[in-house]
Amino acid sequence: MQVKPRRGRRRLAVHEFSKVTWQGVVGVDLGDRRSQICRLDQESGAILEEARVTTTAASFQRSFAGLAPQLVALESGTHSPWVVRLLRQLGHEVIVANPSKVRAISASRRKTDERDARCLAQLARVDPELLSPVHPRSEEALQALAVVRAREGLVRTRTKLINQIRGTVKVFGARLPASSTASFARRAQDALPRELKAALEPLVRVIATLSEEIAGFDRDVEAWSEKWPATKRLRQIRGVGALTALVFVLILGDPLRFARSRSVGAFIGLVPACRDSGSSTPQLPISKQGDGLLRRLLVQASHYILGRHGQDSDLKRFGLKLAQRGGKNGKKRAVVAMARKLAVLLHRLWISEADYVPLYRSEAA
DSSP, X not given: OOOOOOTTOOOOOSOOOOGGGOSOEEEEEOOSSEEEEEEEOTTTOXXXXXXXXXXXXXXXXXXXXXXXXXXXXXXXXXXXXXXXXXXXXXXXXXXXXXXXXXXXXXXXXXXXXXXXXXXXXXXXXXXXXXXXXXXXXXXXXXXXXXXHHHHHHHHHHHHHHHHHHHHHHHHTTOOOOOOOTXXXXXXXXXXXXXXXXHHHHHHHHHHHHXXXXXXXXXXXXXXXHTTSTHXXXXXXXXXXXXXXXHHHHXXXXXXXXXXXXXXXXXXXXXXXXXXXXXXXXXXXXXXXXXXXXXXXXXXXXXXXXXXXXXXXXHHHHHHHHHHTTOSTTHHHHHHHHHXXXXXXXHXXXXXXXXXXXXXXXXXXX
């Protein structure tokens, strides 16, 4: 694969904040019904205002519309996307903190809404990077992710129902024929034991309906992927479909915010966790941080690439070489390592805008 980055494009690894425009710093502890606001003076750090407002667009409009440009810090959560859009429309700069990495808040033994809002404001005033800022997604990206997550919910429900039916049939000494999940309802309809038809036929009908709805979502995913041209480049890799490519693009957002492509593996949680202390360096499983759906999709794609239908490529040869080492869970480890390498490769294809050559390294050697 050719990986020459385009000239004139600067890759960013950190956030940039324009301090000169701030007239104050505000911490917002978002709640489902009510939120706590703490406003500090930019120079002295003195508390200028502490208030409690309802978590509605009208309340935030009243609280922030009359203020000079502020640096607003809030935690990522259910309400943060629309709050970020509203505050930015009002001319404020917004930092969305990663709650799992702000230990001063998440691990506090004296946790209250007032302390959380105050802590967010104080950390933002000292150094916004202390909040481990995350990148809010656009409204269009959130709509596409809503389609993807809805499809995922139906797929999980269908899988649970299929497993329930197969397990129930086995108790009576029978077994349903092997089939794909999409064709399960059609093949299982006539294979159910007579004594179980009354109990299981309604579930089979539900599975058939779910399969139809999932097929509709698949068409929606294809349509959404057309709106992000980068997905077409990622789908050059056989085994990476529209769903995996779309979720990869949506979750990463701006590919230039990663200083190196290798950082993507850690962002998705496919690198080993680290807990070194002194001479102790224990071997830990992967961190599993980041988006779980994207991680599962990359692992599924790696299974396909490593399987008999996978195209011969540098990536497949890498996975086969790891799997041949044997040991405990040899193939499982190989698949996870391939998923991490696949994430790096997808990001590299994205930023370089290069054509994918399956055996690039082998041919060069």
